[in-house]
Amino acid sequence: MTNALLAISDEQLATNVLFYALAAGVALSALAVVLSRNIVRTALFLLFTLGGVAGVYFMLNAEFLAAVQLVVYAGGTLILIVFAVMLTSKSPFIRFDPKAIEVVVAAIAGAIMLVALLAGIISTHGPVGTPGAIVRQPLDWGTSQYPVADLGQALLGDYLLPFELASVLLLVVMIGAAFLAKGRRRRAAGEEKA
Amino acid sequence: MTLTLATICIPPVGLYHYLALAAFVFVCGLLTILLKRNAIGILMGVELILNAANINLAAFNRYAHGGLPGRPALDGQIFALFVIVLAAAEAAIALAIFLNFYNNIASIDVERGKELRG
Numbered sequence: 001m002t003n004a005l006l007a008i009s010d011e012q013l014a015t016n017v018l019f020y021a022l023a024a025g026v027a028l029s030a031l032a033v034v035l036s037r038n039i040v041r042t043a044l045f046l047l048f049t050l051g052g053v054a055g056v057y058f059m060l061n062a063e064f065l066a067a068v069q070l071v072v073y074a075g076g077t078l079i080l081i082v083f084a085v086m087l088t089s090k091s092p093f094i095r096f097d098p099k100a101i102e103v104v105v106a107a108i109a110g111a112i113m114l115v116a117l118l119a120g121i122i123s124t125h126g127p128v129g130t131p132g133a134i135v136r137q138p139l140d141w142g143t144s145q146y147p148v149a150d151l152g153q154a155l156l157g158d159y160l161l162p163f164e165l166a167s168v169l170l171l172v173v174m175i176g177a178a179f180l181a182k183g184r185r186r187r188a189a190g191e192e193k194a
Numbered sequence: 195m196t197l198t199l200a201t202i203c204i205p206p207v208g209l210y211h212y213l214a215l216a217a218f219v220f221v222c223g224l225l226t227i228l229l230k231r232n233a234i235g236i237l238m239g240v241e242l243i244l245n246a247a248n249i250n251l252a253a254f255n256r257y258a259h260g261g262l263p264g265r266p267a268l269d270g271q272i273f274a275l276f277v278i279v280l281a282a283a284e285a286a287i288a289l290a291i292f293l294n295f296y297n298n299i300a301s302i303d304v305e306r307g308k309e310l311r312g
Contacts, residue, residue, distance in 0.1 A: 012206050012207075015206075020207075023215045027215065027219070030222035030223070042226075046242070053245045056212070060212070060253055061256055062255070062256070062274070064271070065252060068275060073281070073282075077282050080286060080289055081238065084289040088292060088293065096230070096303055098230075102228070105228075106229050109224070110221045110224055110228075114221040117217035121210050138256050139261070141261075141266045150266055154268055154272055170279065170283060173283040173286055176287060176290070180291060180294055181293050
């Protein structure tokens with residue numbers, strides 16, 4: 001058992017190297033999002049984080065999820081955020097520094113949260129086979145190693161109602177966002193005419 | 195099967211590695227929300243937290259609850275997809291509100307939010 005855990009194949013080693021490289025990239029850029037005081041740089045580091053998370057999805061055999069992450073998050077949401085940054089800052093290098101007391105309180109809260117989460121994860125990490133064991137081996141998905149077809153069937157089968165609700169929600173959000181972003185200015189223009 | 199120093203020092207990547215990564219990203223998102231005074235920065239923190247949750251969902255789907263060989267159950271990935279859709283919707287609405295906020299008080303600093311009345 002111990003030997004089986006220590007001795008790993010070349011493929012496993014490659015997985016390890018890839019995972020640690022991706023995890024380091026994601027963790028460092030997430031940290032940079034916290035520490036960066038410049039909102040444009042924060043957005044750039046968020047882009048790196050989102051791209052790294054897409055790589056993590058690839059490692060978890062969630063190819064479709066990774067593609068959606070790149071297209072919707074890195075391609076769509078982040079562009080939206082960057083546009084909002086450009087529209088709302090008088091100077092793109094505007095900075096709001098938090099007070100020292102806020103930094104201390106936030107650091108303590110973050111440290112407590114991180115320690116609690118990691119302690120929870122480690123405490124569930126027992127020997128394989130015990131009820132509290134956390135799994136070391138990925139599940140065997142057999143021939144459907146890239147299960148996009150299964151994903152599509154589940155979306156239009158078991159998850160048809162949430163899927164349709166999400167499409168209605170997106171329509172509502174689209175109309176609502178256009179109204180919120182434009183309504184005020186149009187009313188102001190109308191008042192000027194009157 | 196190779197037994198080099200690196201293979202002994204580094205245990206095989208398992209579920210708990212992904213959970214630890216997600217925990218770290220979650221805490222980064224939390225700190226971003228607590229420390230940024232720019233409303234858009236706070237939104238970025240929310241996106242980080244949602245991404246941490248998504249890593250957990252995809253990792254549990256791959257390691258702990260994923261169906262049988264040849265017939266994978268992809269509930270975790272589908273939840274993550276819905277989270278991405280909702281995050282995009284939330285970002286669109288939030289940014290529209292921030293634009294309105296900026297049009298009203300000419301600042302994106304959330305501290306100025308207390309000036310909003312009705």
